Amino acid sequence: MMSQMDQLSARSTCPNCAEPVESGDLFCGACGCDLSAVAPAAPDRPTLAIGTPVPPPAMPGWPAAEERASGEPSAQSAGDLPGTDSGGRDLQAPVRHDTPAGAADGDYPLAAPDPRTAEHSPAVPPGAKLCVACRAGRVDGDGYCENCGHAQPRERDHIEEELGQVAAVSDRGLRHHRNEDAFAVSSTALPDGSPAVVAVVCDGVSSATRPDEASAAAASAANESLLAALPLGTHPQQAMHDAILAAGEAVNALAEESGAREHDPHQNSPACTIVASVVAGGLLIVGWIGDSRAYWVPDDRSAPPARLTEDDSWAAQMVATGLMSEAEAYADERAHAITGWLGADAYELDPHTAAFKPDRPGVVVVCTDGLWNYAEAPEEMARVLAPDAAVRPLGAAQVLVGHALDGGGHDNVTVALLPFAVPPQGAGSPYRTS
Template structure:
């Protein structure tokens, strides 16, 4: 039956520290139930803290009686702590080879040991204890153990004690084993299986010359399973099986260390992160949106500008369309007589057709390349313009035979042929040539504004046909919802290709405005275009093109806007007569 806890004399209440009597079951001050207080355990630690523990002496062998293997510094080629060479000397006949520094007799805690064979080194004595050469015999004065100078021998070197840094500690038990007599000219070597006198069975801090283990003292012997004994004092319980041997290097193979030593190539420089054009703070991700404000960033074709000498062009997506389906090309070349020829081509993709952006880009590029190839050969500019429009039509027709490259195109959706319009102008000498198909236009605006501006092209559209037939006036025709329905275009589904070309010889200098309907919808008449273009357009063509695009955007920007400004210079009368 368990007994209830009784408070000890002189104890206090755990709740309020009130003194208690041995017979109290409850605290008189706070009512604490003293029976709930556990009794103090009578157990005590087995070993008191601070009590010195006597550890058993080391035996020099493992649990199965095998001598502990020891590898000494002299087993590895090099130098010892004294700077001496660790080489194997010539051994006498019948004596197995040993390291050049034979084990010294005794252990010196802090001094430098002399190898056997040198003055002051130990030499073996047959049938008697081993002592240092030149030292007094056993029983005479011995070196000071632990003093750090000389070898230790004599009575103090017997079994039972081995000096180590001036402290005595137990040594391996057993009587001394007489060493074999030294051979002529050879260092004294302990007998096989003998343990040097004064050597301990367990060395806590072993150094070269501090003694040898029984395995090392036994010297090399036969290895189980045959083969040559190891050069060191290591003991092999099993013969080498070759499972972990390294394969010999293949002759002529590259050294893997040389490849590893080669410096790694420097990392490729990272492209600078794009900054949002709206907030000017957020970074643009791979999808083209700002990570800060979420604004969609303009694509490459959303706004394009190019200036080449005296000709410039600007194209913009506008404010209502999701992509820019217009394209342009500007270039210059030389005629056979060396005079310059400047080219400007503008194309407008048909929105109701498939891949209109690809059609406009292909047409502008093909027409420009054909003009640059024909004009230097001496082809008449008007004929070259006709050939350029035909080449542009063929390039657009080829797109109908190619699969759609846009990721958003549905392969099961009905697709018509890509289509676009085109207008181009060439300033070659005193001749100004224009060519077109569709409703893209070219305007002439003189520099001094003294002469009237003019529209140089006629639209291939429903409104133009109504006006030409006299069924409507121009105002009524372009007010109709069918006004911009084109009757001519470049594409595989065009009824009949009829390139329009015209040649002019202006009598004064001015500029040619080559544009799509995204601009002329906000400056339809020639006078409207003359008012929209800056007065210094001939001197600043790029700035003038930018101003015209801005004029369309300010008017609403319902369509893509593309305009090229091509200055045309007429030499003054008598300027070169002098």
């Protein structure tokens, strides 16, 4: 039988989070698990997966759109999908799974190691950061306790921001060891002095390198691009298109900064998805790449809500081209493999954009799949959105994040809310819509 040290030396992955560890490591660098506590071998009882994922309900009708995704603005029927082609995209395009190699989907269990006794801990000098787990050790520059090895909470584990009538909340969730989502909310003025409100939400691709940096860079670049273009009178749909391109360039730059490391065939370039919305001049603009989504929820809940985006995913392509029914596509294990993302190894960067002119007030919900996995259909999203979301967007965003955490919190959760108010009668839009 192997001794405890023999088992520790032979181990190649953390027993808690399955991250690679080096021979002789006492603690896991990802989750802080105490590797010296070797659990007895469990009996060989394989677990069988049973059941088939339940397909989501059919997509309801969409609000009338004023412009298509590209070219000159034109009329759009309620049944069209904004910002997408007619299904002729290359089905052999690469797909990317948002799951680290060797881990189940969203499988990042959190478990703090048993802290060592305080008498064995090093003295903590005055003013030094104290470990949140053992309350006795000093936190080193890498964010780990020098006494018990526990990874400390990161600044991005939970972020909230409210700016006037736009608000956003991002949370690490209950399974991931870090928050790989990012957002940006802002406002500016159009040339006529009317306000323009912006929300950008990005979701880092976990199977890529540095996904948290990718999402942060993309959100910041897209927000800055929109704030630079809108005050100049650029049509918000064109500004959205350019902002997504700017976000893509920012993520590509991360791969260039990494140099030779990014040419390692065993690593992927930094990558993320993006969804953004602008409310300006009586128009509602959305833009996206990937599977983060935007929903429309009218203040009058007797009116139908709608999903404003279509996922760049394997399942969506199968349904769009008629190769599978929605039930068949979403029951397939490849259903949530994304076919579009921002990153140096993306197949192509073709931003989707769409413009709407709602005839009633409502709220735009901009979110990552960490939320919509628990409220996928527009009716479900409308049901969990607080009735006073238009006047208390931060509180409503907090409730939505709480809904995802109560549902399991298997992924990072990020949501931004933008209230939309119909312009006063007679106040024309500064933008040409036909």
